[in-house]
Amino acid sequence: MTIALDRITTTGARMERGVKRYGFGDASIQALDGVDVGFEVGRFTAIMGPSGSGKSTLLHTLAGLDTLDEGSAYIGEVELGALGDRKLTLLRREKVGFIFQAFNLIPTLTAEENIVLPLAIAGVDEDRGWFDHVVDILGLGDRLDHRPSELSGGQQQRVAAARALVSRPEIIFADEPSGNLDSRSGAELLEFMRRAVRELGQTIVMVTHDPVAAGYADRVVFLRDGKVVDDMDHPTADKVIDHMRFLGA
């Protein structure tokens, strides 16, 4: 019992014996091969692994964008496999934030409209104080009236981050958020994400193949061939690179 209670208080999302296959017969690929992993509340976790290791699939199935073939995925204590499209949509709207690698924003909406998009979809008014706070942390104050096409790549990703934060989700999933950015913009974005965890108490799970990006996280989970192969606390870029070499990636 104590273990279960412990989990409730500390796990933002988790997967138990997760299996995901793509394709049929000989062409079938085991993207996830019995994954057991949990992500603690209030921590910044990076998922690393070489191409085809299943890291994106892990993120998608955890976020309710894709379904598992076997095993179960949880956001908080909600089992995703039991939910239909409508409930999954509501869950994403209320409990999950997303930052994708690119094409994060609706081109016809201004930065501010993009940030409050999930709230607008839900038909809820934003908490103005919180909004200002988030915008302030991400340094977007003077860019709110701009359309995405008028923003730099780094600014666009920060708007995406603000959108993920503004609805106060239980967990934010980020898929290579800095993948399309130059190193300075990338570093800025990752620093903001770290601050969101430290100062705002957010939970963030980020997929990346960049050891430098992983160095900003509190913990790194290593994936290979659809399995969790290692777990590292307090990583630095150098430690991650060494570890990758060790894993033969």
Next chain:
Amino acid sequence: MLKTALRSLQANKLRFGLTALSVVMGVAFVAGSFVFTDTIQARFDTLFDDVYAGVDATIRIDETATVETSFDESYLTEVRAVPGVDRAEGSVSGSAQILDRNGETLGGIGSPTLGFSWVADPALNVGRIGDGDGRAPVGPGEVVIDKYTAEANGFAVGDTIQVLTEQGVGSYQLVGVAAFGTEDNLAGATIAAFDLDEAHRLFGLEGRLDTIDVVAADDVAESELLADLATVIPTGTEVVTGQQQTQEQLDDVAAGLGFLNVALLAFAGISVFVGAFVISNTFRITVAQRIRELGLLRAVGATTSQVNRLVLIEAAVLAVLASALGVLAGIGVAELVRVGLDAVGIALPDGPLRVEPRTVIVGFTVGVGVTLVAAILPARRAASVSPMAAIAAVDTRTPRKSLRNRAIVGSLLSLAGAGALVGGLTVQNGASLALVGGGAAVVFFGISTLAPLIAGPVARVVSSPFRSITGKLARENTVRAPRRTASTASALMIGVTLVALVSVFAASIKVSISDTMETNPADLIVNSFADPLSTEVTDTALANLQASPEFDVVSPVTFGWYSIEGVNLDVAAVDPATLSQVWNGAPSIDFADMGDGLMVHVNVMEDNGWAVGDVVDVEYVAGTVPTEIVGTFETSLLAYTLVSHEVYGRNVGHGPASFASIRLAEGVSLEAGEAAAEADVAGFPTLQVMTRSESIETAEAQIEQLVSLFSGLLGLALIIAVLGIANTLALSIVERTREIGLLRAVGMSRRQVRSMVRIEASVTAVFGVLLGVAMGTGLGFALVRSLEDDGLRTFAIPFGQLGVWVALAALAGVIAAIGPARKASRLDILRAISYQ
């Protein structure tokens, strides 16, 4: 390149299927109108050939030479005495309406109800009674009717049936049913045949004949026979050959069906025109979407002209397939028209459908031509794609060109088109129709060129009631691609413009007519059911009415035609003493003072440069009579010229009136007056009594009927436009896959996605309809104003009707959005967000 083009078509079956549909519909109307006309011509050809096969010559009334409708039957003896005549038979004809079992008259709208005397000699009779179908009528109580009518109403030989003629309703024993050539009836007419004596009595033609048919002896040359006959025939008649008769009948049929043909071709034109917008739109979007693929082709060495050709080949393949389907569908259209006509009582002869090579050639030419022309601009755009597009992420939206150029070109086109249109409406010559049609088409192009400029602002206003995030996103989608929104809306605009034009025009006519009729002081009108212009109110009926104490004034009017100084004009013979009490024609002198003179409508005076006091040559059938123009009048509802009954009778002959206007006596209620008039004409079943408001209603109902016919057919153009909206929307969804995926990922429900797409479609549709309503109303205004002199004094806008069209358009948008909305809401989020 052909292979690449075919692959592309195959990969986008649905998209091109929808595009092809608009080509198919256009071609179907073109082919349908040809197939229908050819088929009907061929069938009537056979029919009349059969019918007149035995007749070598016919002596008949020459309507251009006499007002008489018959000649003395003694001429038959003279004709028979002409050498070279083997046999000759005389006959009379008139109107005879067969009544069904409920006592209602049979015969469809406008189809003739013929009665004639049955000729015993089969060679000289158009009809034939087959074995087991009975025998010829003999004596006063017997009738033969056409087989079609008999079968349609379950009449069998031996039954007693009712026939309505000028003499009233009579009961007859049905002794035979007749076929005509290979047909069961004669070009849609209902036919009742009696023996000659009975026909004489029924049509009031005792001792007279109106036709003599002749069979020549074997060894006589046709020209000789005609020359010989010409020496004995009475004045006012002519002699024609059987062939000539056949040809004339065919020409009549062709003229009668001409309006159908024109209507079908007009709708073909509209469908093709609307279709061209849809095609052009589809190709433009597919080119934009395949920019990477096109860039790759360029990068691996395809020249610009090869890429250009690629798109044109795609268009050509599509066009050929669609045209083939269109020609096949056209055969269906022709059959549908025939079935439709049959349903309203216009039976056409049976026979196989005729598909002439010309039909196929024209169908393909139109289909392929229009598609290729519509694909020219998209193909040029495709060719201009840079090879870099394959490598770099290029904005797939075409760069915005200068809006000023667009504004200038659009305005110039609109003005030029409007100029041609107004010119065509005001100038009355052979070119006017081409000017109006061409002008309207150019205006359409002009407005659709200008449409992107106003698409944004209008879409914002139209969508302003939708305040939710879905409404906002939908609005921004329509605003961000104003050209696409505008060209999608343009397709809808065309149909709606025409509908709005017809509605406005009809409403204006209605208001003008009822305004004029409201001021008409006549309380009651007595005229014929079947044809308000026929001369039906006989002297007996008139005398009955005039004898009734309930009426203060009974004023008869007879319509006719003559020419004055070589100008063909209609004339109303009136009773000068009473006319002003039943008709408000705004005359320059009192009608009672017209005497032996002529009164002329002010416009006719002006057109011909006549002045009051001029003496003009009035050419009656009997001869030319110099007549003084004694005054003018302004209302044209009656006729363009007026003379007294006395003058008309002196020069044309006395006949029954076309209608009679009645003014009630003091203190007589409308109900009592109506009842009295009904009683007076009770013995004349073809006459009806109408109050002023009933007359107005009847006139309005006729216009209403025309409007609904037009609207129904124009609805087809709207269907094509809706297909266009669905097509564009589906393509724009594909283009926005990633965006929709993102919206779904951050929590937009399927229902919200659907509603977003629906709003977008409705906003586009309403934009198109607003453009169309504005244009249709504008064109309607021009048309009404140009006809002001012809009595169309009031310009009216049917707001209710137009409102209904706007609502229907919004609904059409929602319907067009069903498919795309489903598709958008079912997008696989994961694939959408990883979409490259």
